[in-house]
Amino acid sequence: MSRTWGPVLAATVLALTVLQLLVGTYAGLEQFDGKGFGYRLVGYPALMLVVPVIWWWIHRGRDVPVPWGAFALVMAPFLVDVSGNTLNLYDTFDPWDNINHFANWWLLLWGLGLLIAPAFTGSRWTLALAIVGLGAALAIGWEIGEWYTFIRRGTELEGAYEDTLSDELLGTLGAACAALLVARLHVKKVAAAHSVV
Secondary structure, three states: OOOHHHHHHHHHHHHHHHHHHHHHHHHHOOOHHHOOOHHHHHHHHHEEEEEEHHHHHHHHHOOOOHHHHHHHHHHHHHHHHHHHHHHOHHOOOOOHHHHHHHHHHHHHHHHEEEEEEEOOOHHHHHHHHHHHHHHHHHHHHHHHHHHHHHHHHHHOOOOOOHHHHHHHHHHHHHHHHHHHHHHHHHHHHHHHHHOOO
């Protein structure tokens, strides 16, 4: 991704997410009721920025190209989730939650995979398994967050067990797709680097 458009893309994803979070928190629209937008207004921007901050901390003082494309991929699931609420898809299009968990974990782990692949020294299958494992752990962590925000208070108790299990499964499957993609790209990149040498 170019040095010009990369930062613009990442900043746009962040800005669109925060704007919708503000609307969801303060506009009083029905589709945002009981969806924890007060928590999301604080949590989502922090989660969107944690990976770029960690990357910056690790690479500070080095002349390394900033992986804006990977950052945008990591941020994109938050925009997709908030946009689904803004468009009221969670309440009007039943498959949306499942599509969301699969696609968002694919995007998230694609971005994270692109960030960890350059430092990975194992085989492509070990890289793929590491990405899937990270995706599964993040899916479990996300479901714990949903439990804390919604289920423990009884606002979304009906079907919560089945929803939690399917969300974890779909998140892990999305991570597996991202893992295969990143592993394939990583092998091609390593092969290209060796052919130059």
